[in-house]
Amino acid sequence: MKFQGEIFLSELVNKYAVDAGGEKIGEIKDFLVAPGNIFPTVKGFVLKSGRRFLHLKWEQIELLNRNFTLCKLKPGEAEELSREKLVQDTLAVRDIWDKQIVDINGAKIVRVNDIKVREIDGNLALIGVDVGLRGLLRRLGMKRNNGPFWKKLVRNIPYDLISWHYIQPLEPRVTQLSLTVPKELVALHPSDIADILTQIPQDNQESLMATIGIDKMAEAIPEMDEKSQVALVESLDTEKAAEVLEAMAPDDAADILGEMPEKRAEEIIEEMEDEEAEDVKELMQHEEDTAGGLMTTDYLCIKSQFTVAETLSFIRRNAADFDNIYILYVSDDEEHILGTVTIHDLFLNPETTPVNRIMDHRVKSIFQDSSGMEAARIMAKYNLLSLPVLDEENKLGGIITVDDILEVLIPSIKKRKRF
């Protein structure tokens, strides 16, 4: 047991490591870190002696405390640290201290002020980070003082420690040190992920993306403010951008592509799957503030002869690809709307009932060139969750959903600016 209890890395930095003979080997300047069984572990210390940097392996350490570190080495036995190793490896002070990370519990960005370590199974493990005022004070050199006056003064400063389980590092080199994080991070609400994404620089956005995956990204991106959405998607390579846009609802994808320089947008659309590309291109043809610009092609259409049972199985088959399955539009062969059926209606009626008997004939719709405000008025008046949009030939082109209309009515709601 080399070390008892817990200690912060700031308490070890600049302390001396001494050899078996009691001679000083060098000052502790940094710590080499690598993934471990559960927590990342410290593989070795970086010592400074004069102008040279020395490598002290964990196995070579005999005893560790706040005042000094005792090693099993004989004088002069310490190995010098090569530049390549310094460049390749992850160091705690250089790469983790002072950098921003994601606090998953709080769904926000914080800065690492200090790192807590303890010995687990013979290894020195990084178990948590200090993101609060205590960490700052410790770094400023305020020593631990057990006097009663000091204790009283400091008692009210809260501890702000986050377990390593709940952080997601953002620096590319350090992301490999995160724990079973993908699960927890991915479990965050897309809106929270969007908040986090908005606050971090581009490089870190990419590494976060790699961790949470394309599907989660596609959910989070539409929750960001428009400028950030476009900036993010534009920064991806064409293939990735296409994948992400395909996974999004077509109207959200169309909005982003519409704000990009034409050439770039075309490149990405080229890469997308034909069906999705068609949908998106169709939606992009409309002016932003019109019904056509607000609508999505994500809706389900059924024929009037369908029975309740057939409709339900139709929904089941398509639920994976469509989000708006709660209201179905009954159309004829020419894509004109005859009526609407809700899931509510389907559950209330016997399986064999044909849909044309239970559908609502009083369909409210809007033309694709009408304004967003007009659509909002209609939806508010008739309490609609979605409003069908018709093209020049009176055919169903898409639907406007209530969440998109909210943005028309309260534009400031989605402006999640960074400053």
Next chain:
Amino acid sequence: MIFMGILGPGFITSTADNDAGGIATYAIAGSQEGYSLLWVLLLITFSLGIIQEMSSRMGIVTGQGLAGLIREKFGVRWTFLAMLLMLFANICAIISNFSGIAASMEIFGVSRYISLPLFFVIILWLLIKGTYRIVEKVFLLSSLFYFSYVISGFMAKPELSKIAHGFIPSFKTDTGYLVLVIALIGTTITPWMQFYLQSSIVEKRIKLDHIRYSSAEVYIGAFFTDFISFFIIIATAATLFNNGIRIDTAEHAALALKPLVGTYCSLLFAIGLLNASLLAATILPVSTSYAICEAFGWESGINKKVKEAPIFFSIFIFTTALGAGVVLLPKLNLMKVMLLSQTVNGILLPVILIFMLLIINDKKIMGEYCNSLTRNIITYLTAAGLIILTVFLLFFSMKDLL
């Protein structure tokens, strides 16, 4: 087309550059020394352009503000020092701008004991309501007022030969002169501008391939602001210096506009000064809070509730209150306060410049966008120049005391 989208940060920062302290310093420079400080202004314009470009480049390449970069590269202790200095310099600048508010309102006949608390409340209300961005834009438009100095400068018919003479370097070693020169530099290139500009650039999310447009906008902004400063000096030199009038109050400074608007000069000057002071007085506290919270990882955001971001709001309420409060002290010569606060800025500027230089030359952070040798030299020279001037100032003021 792209340029229009990028227009903003450089221009806003440059216009805010001509705040109360700026106007006061340039006016005093013209009235006290005539045209002889024009050479300093010319040199600083180059420095300003380059330093602003550096801020812009760092913002675009890293996507982070200056405070965040300082924290990530230098750690907590140095950041603490940098933030302390920035806080001090900013508080001085806020004091200077509240002096400007008080001075301009006095021209309208309103006592400073009424105008200061009044505007303190107005500014806080604007900031807490979160509408300061609109305020920013409004004040920006009204900064067209500065052209009145340009026109006035022409109308005062200054002797061109004397102006040309002003571009030849000359130097004096009395403390008053040194204070003025340091203030001149400190008001043109302020510490707070570097933080503010970089944050604005980051927020605009300018893409890397548009970096040239951003640099262009920043250079143009720098040129524009110093163009105005140039004319402030000329106008005051032609009207005040030539007639031996020294500036003790804002009324005197307003006389420089007489050629243009005759007896309305005070009114025009007061409006312009009030406008400039309000713009800076709203931007400064917010910029200070953002920088400090960014550096230490505290919650920030003008659109958050006070409970959600307590430290952020505390900082800007505190700095604004201190700024307004100091100006309430009795027997304060407002013009002097405006001048001296810029001197403080000038003295502290080299520290920030050195931080910036160390960051911008770090390949790990900037990649291929590091500084070129010329930029490094010019910036180091600027910093060195300021440090030398400060040393001179200390030396000569010691000499005066003994």
